[in-house]
Amino acid sequence: MANRRGPNDRGRRERIARAAIGVVAERGLEGLTHRAVAAAADVPLGSTTYHFADREEMLEAALLAAAADTERTLRAWADAIGPGEDLVEALVELLVADSSERRDMSVVAYQLYLAALKRPALRPAAVKWSVNLRMEIERFTDALTAAALAAAVDGILITGLASGSPVDREAATAILRRTAG
Amino acid sequence: MANRRGPNDRGRRERIARAAIGVVAERGLEGLTHRAVAAAADVPLGSTTYHFADREEMLEAALLAAAADTERTLRAWADAIGPGEDLVEALVELLVADSSERRDMSVVAYQLYLAALKRPALRPAAVKWSVNLRMEIERFTDALTAAALAAAVDGILITGLASGSPVDREAATAILRRTAG
Amino acid sequence: MANRRGPNDRGRRERIARAAIGVVAERGLEGLTHRAVAAAADVPLGSTTYHFADREEMLEAALLAAAADTERTLRAWADAIGPGEDLVEALVELLVADSSERRDMSVVAYQLYLAALKRPALRPAAVKWSVNLRMEIERFTDALTAAALAAAVDGILITGLASGSPVDREAATAILRRTAG
Amino acid sequence: MANRRGPNDRGRRERIARAAIGVVAERGLEGLTHRAVAAAADVPLGSTTYHFADREEMLEAALLAAAADTERTLRAWADAIGPGEDLVEALVELLVADSSERRDMSVVAYQLYLAALKRPALRPAAVKWSVNLRMEIERFTDALTAAALAAAVDGILITGLASGSPVDREAATAILRRTAG
């Protein structure tokens, strides 16, 4: 059996990037140190500096990984929407799910994302991240409605994070219905 | 005339807190160090640790100051809306203004706000911050519409931050009109 | 009733010195800070620097107070020895008592004492402290025996501190009997 | 030839520990700072924190090194005692030598030793340190006499430290003779 550490460890770069997300979730952006990530990924300290030239690059990888996760989640969400299904209801499910289980991940994503704003190299990834939702919604409705719904969802999500409690399903539904016209 | 430094410096705590906001704007949350704040506020290093027991308390003060700023800005914005004026237009002005001059301040606010999420003591301030906009909008329309508009504004704002370019006035107007029904 | 703090507080210097001993007992010599002593003595911070020019002077006062305590204790011990009483037994009582209740005080005394060794001004106090026991014993026996007994007691005491357990009464008795001849 | 600094420096941990003893000798226990030790050992500052997780661990190493030194010294002393030689005279030599050349070392040892009392991890080392002398003396006489002599030596030593002057050879001899019976 190949050991999980050492030269036989494939996809180590990937694993380190994932671990980085977890570290930010637990200790915040400033907790993103080589040591912390190495421990979380269960790789030697030197491995983190070997695969990522510096802390900046590690942040980059974490943002990219988080963006990919978000994209995958949204794609799956959209794919699962049946032909005659109600878009608003599906969006509410997304919001509710997000506010419980993936709450931390959302916060992390926002943190990485804000951190990336002043790093030109990451700008594209950040933009993509923020446009993702709108693109998926556009599969089901016109561009303007999609933009309005995406904005509303973003707004409800971030407000929900602040409240510290799960998103109110009824309130969210009402807002989205009104937004959808 | 009393010197601006030393024992004659009134409101130093306040000034340090304001300086802290500026520091976060320039260097991000992890750049919020005693030294950086001391330099920005033009006070001795010891002064920052004297007025704030620890870094946490400094962060707290910065969040509170940022929240107060936001509240004041929104209040002024709402107060300036004339009787027959169009709410949507006013909101768009808010968004556009925000995306240029106060862009940094928004980013800072979001950062402080996310950082505060896992600090129970700051929860109330964070909640208040996030509810502020909705309350001001409610002065001009019913609760549901206000909630929908607030969500849309939040969403557009955060997406705008990501894009790195000023909010598109026409797109924003279209979205808000549709949201307002 | 005079308040215990403020201008009506008599004997404050004395009280601060006593508090200093307690501080050393709890936090060691390096824990002897103005702030810690002020808190322990329940006096304002400024009071500690007012009554003692600097940390050195505070240490001095603490050593002196500790020496005075030791002297008083030994004097009382000697005064209580009846005419026909056995000196060795009395010494053992002293050792046993010291190893339980006043254990901490002994450690503190040794610490202050060692600290004072390289401070010429405190040399006399340190000497006096170390000679005290011998002088009291001399009230009951000849000089040589007194010196031998004092040395043995000192040795047993310091070894007892190391062991972390109470002095073994029988062993101590045996040693002292042999020493007394 | 390997440089004395940098990656080629073997036994650096050991050297730092020795340097720590010297620092305590010169500046007392509270002078035991990473910086002081680094300078004394002629290693970079980072090296002290690399080899010892924290100040506590450095203290530990210093105590252990001091204990080892003491043990070696006592062993050598005992080994050098010839068959027909007088134990008391040998002990006096130990005391006299100690009171001049190794005076500082004794003070350091006492300081480290007292400091270790409230650190459970160091308790064994402290105990061993304090029992060492008695064990060596037992090589030459019965247990009770050894205990009495060890106590007397300890007592004379500590009293001698206080006086600031060399141990009085005659007085010490008289006391030990009487103790040995």
Next chain:
DNA sequence: AATGAATGAGCATTCATTCAT
């Protein structure tokens, strides 16, 4: 006489980063 606000020096500790192996 008494107080506590203010300051700057110093410390333990953490870390990114380098580099010999």
Next chain:
DNA sequence: TATGAATGAATGCTCATTCAT
């Protein structure tokens, strides 16, 4: 290619001490 020992810069924080009140 991979590792972890090594280093020095930087940080949060504590304190002695000064001094205006």
